[in-house]
Amino acid sequence: MNQIFYKTIFILLALSVFRNSAAGQEIFSLPEVVAYTLENNSEIKKSLIQEKIGYEVTKEVRSTALPQVMASGNYTNNLLLPVLVVPGELTGNPGEVSTLEVGLDYNNSIALSLNQPLFDKSVFTALKAARSSEELYALRVKKTKEEVVYRAVVLYYNVSILDRNIDILQSNLDQTNKLLEISSVQLDQGFIKQVDHDRLKVSKMNLEIQLSDLSLTRKNTIKQLQLIMGMDQGTILILENDEDKEVQLVDVPPMTNENLTDLNLLNVQKRLYELEKINFQSGYFPKLSFFANYAYNGISNDALFSGSDATTNWYDVSSIGLSLKLPLFDGFRRSAQSMQSQLKKEQVEESIEFTREQYSVDYANAQNKLNQSLSTLETRKTSVDLAQKVYDLSQKSYEEGLSDLTDLLSAETALTTAQLNYSAALLQVKISEIEILKSTGKLLESY
Template sequence: MKKIMLTLVLLAGIRASYAQSALTLQDCLKYALANNQALARTRLEEDMGRFKTSEVRGQALPQVNANGSYTNNIKKQVLPIPGDFVGEPGKTVLLTAGVTHNVVASGSITQEVYNQSVFTGLKAAKAGEEYYRMQTVQSEETVIYNVTSLYYAALVSREKTIVLDANIDKLQQLVNTTATQVENGLARKIDLDRMRVNLTNYKTQRINAQNQFLIQANQLKMQMGMSMGTALELPATSFKEIESKTATAADFGGVTLDNRIEYKLLTKQEELQNYQKKAYIAQYYPSLQLGGNYSYNGISDKFDFLKSKSGGSTASWYDMASVSLTLKVPIFDGFARRSRVSQANVTLKELSKQKEEVALSLNTQFENAKLQAQNNLSTIRAQKENVELANEVYLSTQNNYNLGLASLTDLLDSETSLTEAQNNYNEALLQYKLAELDIIKSNGNLKSLLN
């Protein structure tokens, strides 16, 4: 009980630490692999696979059974026999058969000496256990992929709110300054109203961006298996790490089908189907079974089995034993076995075509992800230059506006262009990371994100 309480306290401490400190991507992934409900269900199925292997293995082990029975012959059978056998010729004598009470204790043991179906089933069960393990790996990769994509999307959404916050602050200062100028007759009220309209629009955009971030954060917590009531804080530095990595991206490698869990699962299914085919073929083979039986019987017309002979027991006890060797030779089953083998061959052909289809799909996904990543890299570079240019235009327009050389329309337009450029840049970073994630998935290296 103390160990259980200590474990609960430690678990609560770990979850509390997650709630109090900012979570890196690796923190989120490790938490998700430990708490995701769908993954936990898949791991239970993996346990089920091990138990199924044990069940099949049991068929190859000795089968031992014990039985006990008690029979009370309330009305005994009567056997008519010629009286000549008992000294009464010419008559039919009725004899009572059996005794009133009968107690039997018996045991049996059987062992498969040769049964090809059982031996093939053992190999198939072991391969099935590996298949369940691979399904767990696939579920883990799905969790890693979903958590990573939501993590980056949440970072970008939060960055959008930061951009809007900065623009709101700048515009609020301009509104305050212009309001003072209007009071002193140095600016027009219509200009102040236009600024306030833009400010309200920015605040509305900020609310929408914040809601989007909260929704993505909730989706992230759901994928992680984290309670909705738990606070989720993301580190402020992670977004800059995204930006720095885009500058060094070059070689995307190549797709290796043997690393893709989807392809490996189909290969394992093919192996399992081959075992199924062998199991059907094994039904043509004879089987040999060794068996043994032993029984100990007690009979009496009185229920005095517990008494000893010296105590007046009338029970008689005797035992029986036998050893058997059973050979079963299949001869004809109406071509049912042949039909099952033919069905297995068709299934193998279907799996072969499915593997070809999946291989083509995986290669296509990889090539598309490379193209998308390369395109996004170009977009990032262009948008970064665009942000710098838009910022220069805004600063220059703001200076000219303060000097009376630019109109309010020019200032507001340059500010809107700067905001759009910043958001486009952030979106380009997100799209690059998602394309990079697809490439990592294509290479079968999603677990590398844990490091």
């Protein structure tokens, strides 16, 4: 009997371990959440792939400045040889017109050609634009990371505050359950009325409903966080307790244009339009290139080009030279293209000025919001302390029979409200911190 009991316990424990390992559990601090997100988020992965595409485009543009070498070959069967009309005097038939077949039945050719641009202003301008495009792709990756990390950090703090509120309500529910046990005894002994006991039941049900709602909200928020992080939904995500760190504020960094991704993106875009304009204007410049050709040709009446056939001949041809192209008139096409680039650049310049002002406004608003949030947090903390004192006094008075249950329930409700308000103010402080880091371009460096 004992052996069966121990075997059953062992099997149950093994199944429990298997379930836990199958489900998977991960415990993350905020920096670990950010690091995991940067590595696994789908949007970031796609932006990194796009960045790699940009590098390959640069290689493609660079290839136009390198030597272009081509090999070719052909094998021709002349079913009907071309005919040359000549005076009869050349063929022994004076006064008549004679025809001569030109060539042999089969031609064979193997050729190699090389072309190297020596001067092509548009090629070198395109190379500069390609390098700027690489910078553009890198900035887009950074912008994607900033947006994704911002969402992940906000969700992380939301979960932390939800956990805090759940603990508050659970503590109040435990206290209410204890009061219910006491009130049941007091009701049986006739010390309190039924209505007082029912009030406690109503308070308990309200707390249970609030807890249920918060638990559902937390579950949905965790799923959203896992989605942003790129984590499998089957993994059990556990966040570290930030109770001791929650009121530690980050240093507010100054705003500098060098760290502002949107502004840097616009500056690169402006540079690209400038290079695009130069590229169109480069079409008016001459293009000089070096070329070299070599061909090895064979002619024969033998399809196999047999060396024994008297008609088989092989000869090679080679040439080198310079090629110069000078555009003279294109119907003002390049002029129109150049003006389009100039107007696009002017549009970007307007966007740069607006974005710079927008960043300044966002930074000032973020500072004001942070200061207001800190002031509200301090007020909420004072409210919690006062509500706790009132509740402690009400509980003591109730235990000593100096006040009724209604006063105690009112004090408990006020304490719960003050605690939840403090949590909301705390969340607002953390979000204000994130926003000020984002407005200064320091978000990614802070975690």
